[in-house]
Amino acid sequence: MVLVFIREGKCVKIETNQNSLQLEPKASDSFTSTGFILAAIGSSVGLGNMWKFPYITGMYGGAAFFLIFILCLALVGLPILLAEMVIGRGGRGNAVSSFHNLSKTKWWGYFGFLSVLSAFAIMGFYAVVAGWTMNYAFTSLTGNLFENPDYTASFLSFAGGNMPIFWTIITLIITCWVVAKGVAGGIEKFNKVLIPGLAVILVILMIRALTLPGAGEGVEFFLMPDFSKLTAESALVALGHAFFSLSLGMGAMLTYGAYTSKKQSLGKAAAAVAGGDLLYAFVAGLIIFPTVFSYGIAPGQGPGLAFMALPAAFAAMPLGNLFGFLFFFLLSIAALTSTVSLVEVPNAYLMERFKWSRAKSATIVTLIIFAISIPASMSMGILSDNLLFGKTFFDLLDFVASNIFLPIGGLVVTLFTGYAWKRAGEEAGLSGFWYNAWMFCLKYIAPIMVIVIFLYSIGIIKF
Structure with missing residues (x-):
């Protein structure tokens, strides 16, 4: 009817x-069907897979780690991803009201509010890092990035100064503008342009990396498994990255699911998003590892790999300023598609809660995030000695969001879909074997794994 x-x-x-x-x-x-998938892929393929995935793969054993990552993605990431989409479309609300609409109780909504808080916390430092990528793209194109060969000192000087605040403002203005334009006219159109553009740049950089002298050694490191390097810790790191790389636990996929038509196959959409995330990580590996091996850079250098080590490779590369620009512009695109999805989480909540217009809500959310990002950025410089709980403000935001809010949010999604809401399978359009497999993962595998991630993240499980 x-x-x-x-x-x-x-x-x-x-x-x-x-x-x-x-x-x-x-x-x-x-969203249209295609727009929803592209927006969801844009949310998941953020800085994590291009910035974090290569260095943790380098630290924990290359191809063997990548295989464990794929397994974790299938058993934990994909089931929770689908569950978030299902809750959003079934509840037709924000990260808080969707739980309330489906459960008819406020308690589940209280847990959903963690997603709103985590979005603010993540954006507080993520917008700063996104600004770094924009600055590096600009200075790569102009050639200024390569004037000082001490790239570690250059990065620390830049990150500890005032310029990151300017680039953070640029990041937030673009994000606010897209979100304020609406779902179809803003978020979908934005991703329809940037995601194909991102794919083109990925291919160009991959071809350049694979044709570098000595690139084969990097490809071998990435694709030839050495299982002797696998440890329990590396498996947990792979599990954690599979969880975080899909934007799980932060309400983004749930919020996007609320904008999706009943005609959309959520199972196929979830598989496409997980596949896109995996492909992005794979191509990132084929860019990073041939490049670092070609120029004698250690592949497990840590977070500084992108901003401190790779500029040296671009400086030595023919047309290095062009390829450096493409690389950091790629990071900027990946960052922006994620910031849009993150801002939409509290934006959707405030619009529904206070009946604000989209433009007003997006502006207020952006201003709050900017207020949080200023001390986060300054904690890399003049506020670096001002510690809270032994951490800089930047690191504290990262720790609280990534290690507390997101695992709890993911656990709530698994428990709600697996145990509390009885119509999840009907909303997902699953039956028979696929429904039983999904429910088994949500009831027994994913909750245990998310709890393990949480305990490992806060230091209770140690190696």
């Missing part, structure tokens, strides 16, 4: 059956 009523002067369609009342979002507030 189909009902039509008037909301805010617009005709809105409701599809009903004997068991549910399902609101279809307005066309201006909904």
Whole structure:
């Protein structure tokens, strides 16, 4: 049965059956099928897979680590990803109200509020790092990046100064503008342009990396497994990255799911997003490892690999300023598609909670994030000695969001979908073997693994 009523002067369609009342979002507030998948991929393929994945792969054994990452992605990442999408579309609300709409209790919504808090915390430092990538893209193109061969000193001087605040402002202005334009007119159009562009740049950089002298050694390191290097710690790191690389536990996929039509196959969409995330990580490896091996850079250098080590490789490379620009511009694109999804989480909550317009809500969210990002950026410089709980403000935001809020948020999603909400399979469109496999992962595998991630992250499990 189909009902039509008037909301805010617009005709809105409701599809009903004997068991549910399902609101279809307005066309201006909904994704097309392709737009939803591209936006979800854009949310997942952030800085993590291009910046973090290569160095943790280098630290924990190359190809053997990558295989464990794939296994974790299939058993933990994909089931929780689908569960978030299902909750969002079933609840047709923000990260808080979707739980309430489906459970009819406030308690699940309280847990959902962690997603709103985590989005603010993550954006507080993520916007700063996104600004770094923009600066490096600009200075690569102009050649200024390569004037001082001491790239470690150059990065520390830049990150500890005032310029990152300027680039953070640029990041937040672009993000706010996209979110304020709406779902179809802003977020979807933005991702439809940037995600294909990102793919083109990935291919160009991969071809350049694979044709460097000595690139084969890097490819071998990445693709030839050495299982003797695998440890329990490396397996946990792979599990944690599989969880975080898909933007799980932060409400982004849940919020995007609320803008998705009932005609969209969520199972196929989740598989496409997980596949896109995996492909992005794979190509990132084929860019980073041939490059670092070609120029004698240690592949496990840590977070400074992108900003301190790779500029040396670009400086020695023919047309290095061009390829350096493409690399850091790629990072900028990946960062922006993620910042948009992160800002939309609290934006959706505030719009619904206070009945604000999208533009007003996006502006207020952006201003709050900017206020958080200033001390985060300054903690790399003049505030570096001001520690909270033994951490700089930048590191504290990262620790609280990544190690506390996100695992708890992911655990709530698994427990709610696996145990509390009985219509999850119907909303997901799964039955038979695939439904049973999904439920088994959500009930027994994913919760245990997320708890292990949480205990390892906060230091209770040690090696």
